[in-house]
Amino acid sequence: MRRIARIFLTAVSVLALGLGLTSCTDDSSQDKENKAKQDGYDRLVARQPAGRMEYSPTREAINQWVETWGKRGKLSYVYIQNAKGEYGYFIMKGLPVPRCKMLTPTERMESTSNGVAVLPQPGMDGTYSAGSMCHAYYGFDATTGAYMEFTVGTNQSFFLFDKPMTMPEYASASQMGPTSIEDIEEQR
Template structure:
C-alpha cells in the first residue's frame, strides 16, 4: 500500500513537470503569464547591467549578529530584562534567566520529508529548513506569545505582544524615565538582582 502511494506520488510529480514544460514551450502564442515573465526577467537583467549590486568590505549586520551571539551565547545564567508596555502606556517588567522565546521557536525542524525514488540515483532533491545559529528552528506561526524562566524563583512566565502591548528587551536594567514606575510582573524585582 505504501509503495503504491509512493509510485502514484512519483507519477504525479513527473506528469506535473511534463505538463508545465509543455505549457511553456508548446504554445504557438505565448500566454500572458509567459509574456509577463519574459518582461520581468528582461527588465531585471537590464537593471542589473546598469546598476549591479554593490559588494561590501564589511558587514554591519554580521557584526551585530556576532554581538548578539557574544552577548547571549555564553551562558544561560545571563539575565534578560523584559519591559512590557500595555495599551494604557503603563510598564511592567520580568527578569528572566536567559532570553525570552516565542512559541514559533522549536528544537526540531517543523517539516518532515520522505524519500521519493525517481531516477537512477534513487532520490529526488528536497529542500529543508536548516537550524539557525542558536540551534533552533522557526515554524513562522504563533510568534506573538513569549515565555521564559523567572530569574530568582525559576517560575514559568508567559506573555503576548500585539493588540496594543509591546515589549522591550535589555541585557541590563534600564533607568529610563518611562520605566521609573514599572512594576514587577514576575517574582523577581530589580532590587533582588545583584548587579
C-alpha cells in the same frame, strides 16, 4: 569495443537530454512574461550593478547579538507596556522564546505521484500545531525558575534589554515576576 560503446551511449544520452529540454519549453504567455521580466532584470543589473560594501554593520550587529546572548546564565530584562502606557518588568534566564519555536521540524516533505507534499509533524508534546502562538513568549524567572508567559499585540508591547534600564519610564516599572531588580543587584 566497450570504450566505443560507452562513448556512443554518452553521446546519445547528451543528445536525448538536449532534445528533451528543448521539447519541454513552450511559448505560453506566462513564459513570454517571465522572459520579459528576466530580460528587464538582466538589463537593470547590467546598468546598475549592486554595490560592494567595505564593511557590514549588519554582520557586526549580529555578531554583537551572539556575543551578548550566547552566554549561559545571561539575564534578560523584559519591560512590558500596556495600553495605558504603564510599564512592568520580568527578569528571565536567557531570552524570552516565542511559543511557535520548536526543537524538531514542524513539517516534512514527501514525494507523491502529483509532486511534493508538505505534511505536518507532531510537536514535542505529541500534538499538532498550525504554527500559531508567535505572539506569545515564555521564559523562566531569573532566581526561582518559575515559568512565565506573556503575549504582545493589541495594545501591549515589550522591550528587551540585557541590563536594567534607568530611563524614567522603565525605572518606575512595577515588578511583574518573582525576581526584582534589587534581588539581582543583591546577588552580585
